[in-house]
Amino acid sequence: MKVTLIASTHMDWVVLPLEEPYSNEFLDAFGGVTNRMGNTTEQWMKQDEDDSDADVLAEFAGRACYQSFHKPNPSTAANDDYIANIIFQGHESVLEHAxxxxxxxxxxxxxxxxxxxxxxxxxxxxxxxxxxxxxxxxxxxxxxxxxxxxxxxxxxxxxxxxxxxxxxxxxxxxxxxxxxxxxxxxxxxxxxxxxxxxxxxxxxxxxxxxxxxxxxxxxxxxxxxxxxxxxxxxxxxxxxxxxxxxxxxxxx
Ligand SMILES: Cc1cc2nc3c(=O)[nH]c(=O)nc-3n(C[C@H](O)[C@H](O)[C@H](O)COP(=O)(O)OP(=O)(O)OC[C@H]3O[C@@H](n4cnc5c(N)ncnc54)[C@H](O)[C@@H]3O)c2cc1C
Missing domain, CATH: 3.30.70.3180 (Alpha-Beta Plaits)
Structure with missing residues (x-):
């Protein structure tokens, strides 16, 4: 048996359509983001640099629901905690994006x-x-x-x-x-x-x-x-x- 992963989800950070109130200035306050169209957006979402695109996409989708990109709840600010909570709550539809x-x-x-x-x-x-x-x-x-x-x-x-x-x-x-x-x-x-x-x-x-x-x-x-x-x-x-x-x- 040979099982080869040949394709998987990749996030296109440069085209993230973040709008007001998630302006550059707003994001600055939460992660030193200086250019929402550049790599720094990735740094803001991926607070742990080891977070994977697939995992972060699920978090992004969840945050899009409540427009909570500023991560207001410290207990779910980290990606692993956010996804653990999603699974616990049974809101697994956000896992369908990756x-x-x-x-x-x-x-x-x-x-x-x-x-x-x-x-x-x-x-x-x-x-x-x-x-x-x-x-x-x-x-x-x-x-x-x-x-x-x-x-x-x-x-x-x-x-x-x-x-x-x-x-x-x-x-x-x-x-x-x-x-x-x-x-x-x-x-x-x-x-x-x-x-x-x-x-x-x-x-x-x-x-x-x-x-x-x-x-x-x-x-x-x-x-x-x-x-x-x-x-x-x-x-x-x-x-x-x-x-x-x-x-x-x-x-x-
Ligand atoms: C240990 C084991 C033994 C098995 N033995 C047999 C066997 O002897 N004979 C046999 O025929 N099959 C057997 N199966 C296959 C099993 O019956 C299921 O067809 C298979 O596991 C696919 O899972 P699923 O039916 O949950 O559907 P999936 O197609 O994997 O769908 C996932 C989930 O989506 C939902 N869903 C999907 N389609 C519908 C729908 N039309 N309506 C409502 N909800 C839906 C359900 O919640 C479902 O659990 C076996 C499976 C296992 C794991």
């Missing part, structure tokens, strides 16, 4: 069948009608990951046999005049859950939180649990405060 996209390869069709049940994520998955499955490598679940163990050999034999049948079916159907796409779409019927697939998946932070709660869970399937744990650890690098309440070990 998003992250992953390119996932080396996962089984069983995993993506479960993943795509989550309706708030967006997907683009490798087509089994267009892409030849002949050269794919099976993705066995973690319980069958020891090469040479009897269960691995059994699974490998079953997969190889299905793959041979797949290739033969493509041949037979093409010989009968079906197009390559028609032949592959029919022949894939004999391919197992272990068939490798690839998927681009995008979600906003609220949606990711929901998916991770369900799939980074002891009750979840082992492969998707590993996937969710990997996604969580990468999301923590771009939105640590948004996931500050999540455990290091799977939810129980």
């Amino acid at each position: 998003s992250a996209t992953f390119y996932v390869i080396g996962v089984s069709r069983a995993l993506t069948h479960e993943l795509i049940r989550h309706r708030h994520l967006s997907y683009s998955e490798m087509s089994q009608r267009f892409v030849d499955l002949e050269n794919t490598t099976p993705v066995f679940p973690p319980a069958i990951d020891q090469a040479d163990a009897e269960e691995w050999v059994t699974a490998e034999n079953a997969y190889s046999s299905a793959l041979e049948d797949y290739k033969y079916l493509v041949e037979l159907l093409e010989a009968k005049g079906f197009t390559r796409k028609q032949a592959r779409e029919a022949a894939r019927a004999v391919m197992p859950n272990a068939t490798e697939t690839r998927i681009v998946v995008t979600g906003n932070m609220r949606a990711w939180r929901d998916v991770i709660k369900k799939r980074f869970h002891v009750a979840a399937d082992a492969e998707i649990r590993e996937f969710a744990g990997e996604v969580l650890s990468q999301l923590r690098t771009i939105a640590p405060n948004t996931f500050q309440d999540f455990p290091e070990e799977p939810f129980a």
Whole structure:
């Protein structure tokens, strides 16, 4: 399994449309801001320089609701405290503004069948009608990951046999005049859950939180649990405060 973060939210500080009473003079009083169209606006919002764009965007959205950019409440002035309070209050809609996209390869069709049940994520998955499955490598679940163990050999034999049948079916159907796409779409019927697939998946932070709660869970399937744990650890690098309440070990 390879899960690669390929896109995530970036804030365009220079175009922040801060208007009166958030004038340069007003902001000056709260952070030494001298030019609201310049980098200093970022310094004002990101009072901790380690705050991430995704986390600060959520705070910005929340502050836009009450026009509280001047951070009147000291207990929520810091970004981690602000987001902790948002989560505590259940006002998670502000977490929907930042998003992250992953390119996932080396996962089984069983995993993506479960993943795509989550309706708030967006997907683009490798087509089994267009892409030849002949050269794919099976993705066995973690319980069958020891090469040479009897269960691995059994699974490998079953997969190889299905793959041979797949290739033969493509041949037979093409010989009968079906197009390559028609032949592959029919022949894939004999391919197992272990068939490798690839998927681009995008979600906003609220949606990711929901998916991770369900799939980074002891009750979840082992492969998707590993996937969710990997996604969580990468999301923590771009939105640590948004996931500050999540455990290091799977939810129980
Ligand atoms: C451990 C585990 C075992 C599972 N086993 C099975 C199984 O055996 N068979 C099976 O079919 N599925 C199974 N699932 C899938 C599960 O039923 C859900 O489809 C999946 O987890 C997606 O979550 P969700 O339904 O909360 O919806 P999501 O699409 O992830 O949506 C997130 C939330 O948005 C809201 N929402 C989304 N759509 C609607 C809507 N139309 N109306 C109202 N509210 C909405 C709900 O609050 C929902 O919880 C399993 C999931 C897990 C985690």
